[in-house]
Amino acid sequence: MAPTKRTRMSDLAKVAGVSTATVSRVLSGRPGVKEETRRVVLDAMNELGYARETASGKRNGVVAVVVPELSNPAFPAFVEELDILLFAAGQANVVCPAGNSGTSELQHLETLQGLNVSGVISVSGTPADSLGSNEHYRRLIESGVPTVFINGYAPDLRGAFFSCSDVEAVSASVTHLRTLGHERIGLAIGSERYLPARRKAEGFEALGFPRDSIASTIFTVEGGQLAAARLIDAGHTAVICGSDIMALGAIREARSRGLSVPGDLSVVGFDDSPLMAFTDPGLTTIRQPVRAMCEAAVTALLEGLGGSPLDRSELLFHPDLIIRNSTGPVS
Structure with missing residues (x-):
């Protein structure tokens, strides 16, 4: 049957x-x-005939949600949505923040292997880092723990992968800025060792922009400020940033020079983090489809917990451009 x-x-x-x-x-x-x-x-x-299974059923143990940090508002957004969906499915979960100053991702995973963890959802973990090792995830998966990855892709791992399309994000941003008359457009991203930054850079260059229109620093306010300084000095009138936090740094740099945003410099962020609609000016940004991505990730994980093999292909989700007041016509 x-x-x-x-x-x-x-x-x-x-x-x-x-x-x-x-x-x-x-x-x-x-x-x-x-x-x-x-x-x-x-x-x-x-x-x-929908029935939620509880911890006393076949889905015993907890699901671990591993995130790089909680200080960046983009990651708590994923954590909150995953918690809602897992709880609704009767599945307990625990959040494992792997920040630079705290417990590392490797330490978390080594601990989880010794506990009754039933599954893992990794958000922007080591599969997004070209210099990182995925061996700890490989051991976890080989031990029988279904593992799902959000915004990280490693084709050699037997997991499921769900990512926001960085190429589409850059394309939508460029199209918007070009309709406002901008041609000197720069890209401010974090280190290209990370998959999202690398994909944004590749998408940007594919649109015909020169390599020197890309400034790679770090995904922080300070990194955004430094990248914007380089791009402004090079004559760019608009900057697309790899995160909302970097975009705030770009706006800070413009203002430190007596420039107005968007009068003298247009700025686009990425993530649509909470409060970005209330910054001064409200930030034009790319919204990741967090809910849809988390729903797909949880669905895949629950199927894995039920014994079904995970589909190892990467599913890309379409982002949305949210237009606010940090972008305007070229002066």
Whole structure:
């Protein structure tokens, strides 16, 4: 007899006529859902025979969510969404921040191998670092722990991979700036040892921009300021940044020179982190589809926990350009 197909939250959302986020809120018991909507979702659960498994079922143990740090607001956004989705599926999870000043990613994974961890979701982990070693993930996977990666890709690992399309992000940013009359456009990114930065640089050069229009520093405010200084000195009128944090650094550098944003310099960020709509000026930025990426990652992980093999191909997600006040016509 063929196995019954697992009902997913997206199936519930389709039948109930609501968003997947609403389904997650209902399943996790969170507030903010009308009683009528809640009943519709519960009816859909009954119709589809959806049942959450708890820690006492076959999904015992916890899922570890490994992130580089929590000080960068882009990563807590992923953590929050993953927590909502995992909790809704009846799966406990623990967050393992692997910052430079704390416990390393390797130390976390070595610890997890000795615990009852049922699965791992890695956000921007070592598979995104060309100089890093994936051996610790390989050992974890070989021990039978399903592992899913967000914004990191290593084809030699038996995991599932979900990434935001950096090439599309750069293309959308360039198109927007060109409609405003900008041709001297620069790219400010972190070290190209990291996959997202390298892909942005490749996409930028593919659009016909010279190599000297790319400034690689680090993904910090200071890094953005340094990169912007180089690009402004070279005559660029617009800067596309590899993160919102770098974009804030670029704006700081412009203002330190007495330049206005966007009057003298247009700036585009990446991530659409919380509060970017409330900066001065509001930041034009690329929004990663965090919810969709996390939903796909959790779905793949749950299928892996159920014994299904993970699809090792990388699934790329389309980003959205969010236009605010940090970009304007070339002066």
